[in-house]
Amino acid sequence: MRMSLPLLVAVLMTTPIPSVSAATAVPPDVERKPHTVTTPFGASRDDAYYWLRDDTRKDASMLAYLEAENAWADAVMEPLRPLQDALYGEIVGRIKQDDSSVPYRERGWWYYSRFEAGKDYPVHARRADGPGVDAISIQAANARGDFAGEQVLLDVNTMAEGKGYFSVGDYEVSPDNRLLAWAEDGVGRRQYTIRFRDLDSGKVHPESITGVSANLVWADDNRTLFYVENDPETLLTVRVKKHVLGTPVADDVLVYEEHDDSFYMGIGRSRDDRYIVIGVESTVASELRYAPAADPGTFTVLAPRQRDVEYDADHHGGRWVIRTNADGATNFKLVTAPSDATSRAQWSDWLAHDPDVFIEEYELFDGFTAVGERSGGLERVRVLRADGSQQYVSADEPAYSMGLSMNAEPDSQWLRYGYTSLTTPATTYELNVASGERRQLKQQPVPGYDPSRYVTERVWIDARDGVKVPVSLVYRKDVPRDGTAPLFQYAYGSYGISIDPGFNAPVVSLLDRGVVYAIAHIRGGQEMGRQWYDNGKLLNKQNTFNDFIDVTRGLVKLGYAAPERVAAMGGSAGGLLMGAVANQAPGDYRVMVSQVPFVDVVTTMLDTSIPLTTNEYDEWGNPEQQQYYEYMLSYSPYDNIKAQAYPAMFVGTGLWDSQVQYWEPAKWVARLRDLNTGSAPIVFRTNMEAGHGGKSGRFRRFREQAEYYAFVLDQLGVPATP
Structure with a gap:
């Protein structure tokens, strides 16, 4: 007899869930092969699992090992299948x-x-x-x-039929509204193919452009498309080209080539549609070129690049408005420049630098400017009117996320912005800056969710060096704060990326089982301004790991969690965080989830052929220099595994990942198996059809999430029934 989904979930939620320890499978034991990794200054390290790297993804032995790990993951997770299915049913049930x-x-x-x-x-x-x-x-x-x-412009369901992975990265309609260009990826490696469609007839043009990024701009002639070509080996954005529709792709003209491989590249249009712009940026410098969209022949440099000077610019109202950290404006300021500007000497201060306010973004309108800022670790939106007056958009919760939304038309008096919190689903508002009227355009529907059952808090935890670290928390109102609750702590902590407290529908399944969910806004992010980022990178990277550990200990001390019931999660650079924390404080965590983790820091950063390596010397350091080599080596997760008991771990990766190559977590898990003296399981799951973002499709990724949630809940001893 088949059951409806609600009935099936109800049955599963009352079924006892066997422990992972019931699994009898033996984890794979992969072969070790001698290999030495050297540096230009003579340092060397042994790496017995280096052979697991195969750029072609075809090596039979390597693939056999990954498949063996997947088979063992299947065996370990099989007793938790009912819980996985229940979690998946709950998560999908909250989606309209x-x-x-x-x-x-x-x-x-x-x-x-x-x-x-x-x-x-x-x-x-x-x-x-x-x-x-x-x-x-x-x-x-x-x-x-x-x-x-x-x-219909693109029905991605039809386009994805028969494919294990599919994504449309970007699409652009020509200025005359008649042509569509889009970038698609059928592998997950973020190497896109551009295609074209006539929107009047629906006909797809025969030409396609391969090996590009998902970044497209039409010129005013409605026939010329600018795009960014990637290096086929490093996958870096290296060249801007222009293609004239109906002509051979081989004849595409090179517009600009970036020779410094520490810079990323992107293209766009100015706010007033007057200019096509090419922007390049590294971790510590920026440069922008512009050309008339009506005749994009010669591109003019707005201001030459200079180390430690970052800027981005937009044009509207007959002037450039520029966000920059020049002249000591660590938290950025806004300046203006004439339309024909070519140097910083032509810049004039407009919105002054404030050491307590980080300027993150802005949007130009005919009669006002909207500025997205950060202050006290929280976001806010400020409206600057043409008459010099200003106002802030209000928020009603102690921890929330707020930012500018899609504002396509600069002549509007309505400002769109987004608002969310750990208890409030994503909401889009419009504010009339003239009248003050506010209207809600949409709130993310979440079937079955009642926000009144939950509470969100913002607390500050003292790190070991005295710095106060903000933490956003959410939990059910009936969860006791007596030191018995399980805790799920998440963080990222790199690249100046801020992890703001937004609503996360799948997390509700944790909350309903009594789990406290915390986001640690640790150094390396930018929640507290640019200095917060600077104090968590390069030779300050250890602060990132210390903050995470100290937040855990602080929350336990405050009674939010039991010391033996703490879970931690991070992905990508947050996976590096998990690896470092696992080495440095394994006893503070019962279980960890590490998705697409960047864990072999030194070997990767020594290899300039690997995508993103050279771009990130100013984030991690260049290990060809001994000072940085030794510092990176001191925390690199792969290099610091030692004989000790590690937490239970769920590690995930994608075979086609272009950001963090699959062999990093594969090597890491293999070495953990060698040295781990504990008995907690280590599960390693490789998605053989996906890249850095996991499986494509809105439901497939929830299957993955339900799997590692089930693993975490089992390890924390959380009852299966909400």
Whole structure:
């Protein structure tokens, strides 16, 4: 007899869940082969698992090992299958399956994306503007299933049929609204192919452009497309080219080539559509070029690059507005420059630097400017009017996330912004800056979720050097604060990326089982301003790990969690965090989840052929220099594994990952198996069809999430029933 999903979930939630310890499988024991990694200054290290690296992803022995690990993961996780299925059912049950995005208007059309029930991928579409057509009416029509008058740009479900992985990275409509260019990836390696469609006839043009990034810009002639070509080996963005539709791709003209491989590259249009811009940036410097969109022949440098001077710029109202850290503006300031500017000497201060306020973003309108800022570890939006007056958009919770939304039309008096918290689903508002009227355009629907059952807090934990680290918390109101609750602590802590407290629907499944969920805003992010980032990179990287450990100990001391019931999670550079913390404080954690982890820091940063290596010397250091080599070696997770009892671990990766290559976690797990003196399980799952972001499709990734959630809950001794 088949059961409906709700009934099936109800049955599963009352079924006793066997412990992982019931698994009888033996983990794989992979072969060791001698290999020495050397540096230009003579230092060397042995790496017996280096052979697991295969750039082609075809080596039979390597693939056999990954498959063996997957088979063992299957065996270990099999007793938890009922819990995985229940979690998956809960998570998917909180998704409104036929939902759509908030439409925005541009050049006479309203653009949006929508999902259909049961399908993994979005449909990107638009509707013509007209009387009675607005964002709210279109959402209402979509909710009714009324798609009359809709023009489908891309049905990604159809495009993804028969593919293990598929993603549309970006798409752009030509200025005359008649042509569509999009970038697609069928592997997960973030190497895209550009294709073209005539929107009047629906015909797909025969030419395609391969080996590019997902970054496209049309010129005003509606035939010329600018794109960014990647280096085929390092995958770095290296060249801007232009393609004229209907001509051979081999004839595409080189517009700009970046020879410094520490810089990333991107292209775009200015706010007023007057210019096409090419931006390049490293960790510590920026440079922008611009050319008229009507005749993009020669590109002019706005201001030459200079180390330790970063800037981004936009053009509107007959001037450039530039966000920069020049002249000691650590937290950035806004300056202006004339339309023909070519040097910093032409810059004039506008919004002064404030050591307590980090300027993160801005948007230019005809009568005002919106500025996204950070202060006290929280985001806020400031409106600067043309008459010199200003106002802040209000927030009602102690921990939240707020930022500028899609504002496609600069002549509007309505400012769109997003708001969310750990208890409030993502909400899009419009604020009329003239009248003060505010209206809600959409709140993320979450079936079955009642925010009144949960509480969010912001606490400050003292790190060992006296610095106070902000922490965002959420838990059910009935969870006792007596030191008995399980804790799930998440962080990232690198690249100046801030992890803000936004609503996370899958986390509700943890909260409903009594788990306290915490986001540690540790150094290496930018939650507290640029200095917070600077104090968590290069030779200050240890602060990132110390902060995470000290937050855990502080939360336990405050009674939020039991010391033996703490879980930790991080991914990518956050996986490095997990690896370092596991080596340095294994006894503080019962279980860890480490997704696509960057754990072989020194070997990777010594190899300039690996994607992203040279771009990141100013983040981690250049190990060809002995000072940085020794410091990186002191915390590199792979190099610091030792004979001790490690927490239970769930490690995930993707075979086609271009950001953190699969062999890093593979080697790390193999070495952990050699030296771990404890009995807690280490599960290693490789997605053989995916890259850095995991499986494509909105439902597939929730299967992965349900699997490691089940592993964590079992290790923490959390009852299966909410």
